[in-house]
Amino acid sequence: MTGAEPLWSVATLVPLPVLLPLFAAGLTLALHRFATAQRVISVTALAATTAASAALVVAADSGPIVVDVGGWAAPVGIDLVADRLSALMLTVSGVMLLCVLLYSLGQGVPEGDTGDEKPGRVGDAIPVAIFHPTFLVLSAGVANAFLSGDLFNLYVGFEILLAASSVLLTLGGTAERIRAGSVYVIVALMSSLLILSAIGLVYAATGTVNMAQLAMRLPEIDPTVRLALQLLLLLAFGIKAAIFPLSAWLPDSYPTAPAPVTAVFAGLLTKVGVYAILRVQTLLFPVDETVDQVLLVLALLTMVIGILGAVAQNDVKRLLSFTLVSHIGFMIFGVALASEAGTAAAIYYVVHHISVQTALFLVVGLVEWRGGSTSLDKLGGLAKLAPGLALLFFVPALNLAGIPPMSGFLGKVGLLTEGVTNGSGLAWALVVGSVVTSLLTLYAVVKAWNKAFWQTAPPEIEPHVPLPRGMVWPTGALVAFGLLLTVAAGPLYGYAERAASASMDGHSYVDAVFPGGSERGTGESAEIVGESGGKSAGEPGGEAP
Template sequence: MTTALLALPVLLPVLAGGVCLLTHHRLPLRVLSVTVLVAVLVDAAALLALADDRGPLVLHVGGWAAPAGIALVADRLSALLLSVAVLVALAVLLFAIGQGTAEERSHETAVFHPGYLLLVAGVSLAFLTGDLFNLFVAFEVMLASSYILLTLDAGRPRTRAGMTYTMTSLTSSLLFLTAIALVYAATGTVTLAQLGGRLAALPDGLRTALSLLLLVVFGIKAALVPLHFWLPDSYPTAPAPITAVFAALLTKVGMYALLRTQTLLFPRSETWVLLAVAAVAAMLVGVLGAVAQDDINRLLSFTLVGHMGYMLFGLALFDVAGLTGTILYMVHHIVVQAALFLAAGLILRQTGTSALHRMQERTPPTAVVAALFAVPALSVAGVPPLSGFVAKLALLQASAADGHPAAYLLAGAAVLTSLLTLYAMARLWRRVFFATRQARRRPHGPGRHGPGRRATVLMLGAATGMAVAGLGVAAAAGPLAGVGERAAEDLRHPEPYREAVLDGLAEGGR
């Protein structure tokens, strides 16, 4: 039973995507896609419950034990992030169906659904894989499917953005493949459970070089400053649901890979000053970039770049409290970032423009859309008692307990970034939702007469679900913090993970 649970998050979307390609003229693809994601969500929740109760769960694919075979591993961290990621993917799919992104033309329908399911399969594999090479495979699966989704019915600007995204991702992939080759040459394995012990036996200079190389690789994937240049030019060009799922999931997969490899392969006993500086740079560059934007999607994209620094914040501290804060922030940000971009999609449809200065000349969006935007906007700014405040408070408490000068620098940058984020969101709110009286007498924007009533209800329902999920993260802060703390303990003390994957191999073989 456990074996099936570990296989299904990868296997089900891949098989369903193949069925979509072969039978798109005869099957209602939207029903199949939604059903598959509901099944994967239930499966991920079951994995989380089992992993939290029993410890790491392992599937040796084909019956071949690690390190010779491929291992899928679900521990508290991977199962928690997988559950949240699939929940967001399901909500975004419903929004896409309502908006028409998935249904506008028959040939696009046949491509969208398998591409979307393949993206979910890649995300699932990235969270569950137990070795570096299959992590590389997961990133390539996500790259192929995300390029398809990014360039559906694309004109010149979106095609150009897609090429920027693809070339940057391929560069990162080449660096990743190089890193895998170097790690294998130095240790004779790519299994994560084995690498920690073998890398510890290498000279310090070589270990540092490999650590920094993986930091660059996953820094590109996670859009960490100064490796973020591709994101603000790529994500805003896509349709709202595609931008939402990319912003919510793809950068977090990069952050998960960074979190997993740095803690498991290159453990530290003190604050990592280099990563602390990178976190401060990410927070400040991202939020200052957001303040300077006139386009709502670019503003939210720069906000995303800035708030990746909060996730680096906890990792830089390299203790249980800091890692707990990072995990809480990842859960919060996956949900809230999706909610923000879905609300932005509704704003764009009702105003007909993404430019803030032009929105002042249009009739403001409805009160429902205003509320759907306000909740995640206040959360990402860290306003209590929302989920962003809970996650940031955990990080600030961790920095106070750490006492290192770099920890205080991180705390100061985090507070300043929160204030600037609140300013950026307030500025956006004023321009979008408070038009002049003259503007209120003008006709609605061209996007006001969008989809039919049923489709609009589906879009509003998906966006509302994400906003409510963000409130749920805050309401369940206690249990989530407990799971996050246990997951952080697992990262700091990975012996159960290694034992579960290696399944009783002699110590000398590790």
């Protein structure tokens, strides 16, 4: 490094959300016999990751920040790209992961301890030695997927998620969890195979998997081939995002895991799939009316069928799992509108849903701790026994249903407004479907609220059982974060609009990786190998090795 080169730049922050959790995972694995050290390392790593992500939100507002991994410039090397969209997703996921980790510390006990084996209490504790390294690897996989500048590295992010989430889903080794984990792994492997096949075909058709270069080359290939590639990628990412009819695996898999694991899965993993759809639809493929109409139909079916499943449930975990599927439809609705306003509303709704859905599953973990069950027939009287818990459930439940003026309402208003502006028959059907889904969501959460908190308490529920503060405070913090999304809706929605504008245009992303690439076009894309763009870290741009 020469004296003219800075020792530190904002680009230094870009790889940290991947590197810090991976490094911490190695430390916690090495220190598996020291539970306190594991806790300190895990919390410190995720807090630092969240801080770095928040700094990237500010820095990326002036343009994408690119890091050439290992100093090898794109398209030969791998790029990590922090733009407005990826930085925002990183920050929200960081807050969620940190809160869930703190919650798990309040619920879990070190392996070997003994205690009350009542369901939902110590008997459902997290095995610490396994949990911490796996949870940190999961965090690294999420960050890698959000920051990835090429399709193959995005696939690697999904595989890291698959490996870590499979372990987390089967923690405890019960028959039910092993069965659910087996289904989850089979479905995930199938979608991974589809992603890998699509990447191979994309490379065969274009000669690259770098997303910035693909944005230049894909418009020039045969339209039929481009459509086939687009549909194959959408199919693979649709499984990850749990879009109907590819969502049947989710309600059977998520409810079996411990509360912190279920919260992470519900709040985040499906959103990585939605992010992948949003990225490829806005950056790689031009607006295609036929594909957008198909997505609108799938969004409507996902909304309606998901929420009908939720209404039919009598277990609060399964009920929330079906609402999770249903509300994925709102996000796909925004993507399918293929406009800046629709994309902005979808981004805002993703941020809202990550926080609210995670908070609700953490509250359900507290309900299970206090009441000993998640079956609505076996719960009751919790409003009197634990009034604070009743409030913690009530606030995010109303937010999920979209009661004004909460963030759920604001996101839905943005989607409905753009649907009306679109004016097509399918868009109007989605507007009606969105309203019906919101009303049925309200019915489902009110049913759960009435049964769990207001019906007569069964004799099995003990009258005096204090809730662990280590579980209550992180849950309250995440509920408060959901309210903050409402208070800060103006700046946040404005940021989402700028993220949507840059994503739909694509020029800033391409130019950050390949300076001037969006103007030179595909005919010269092969000539810009070795150039690094934007605020690049590593070796200065030049000829690739």
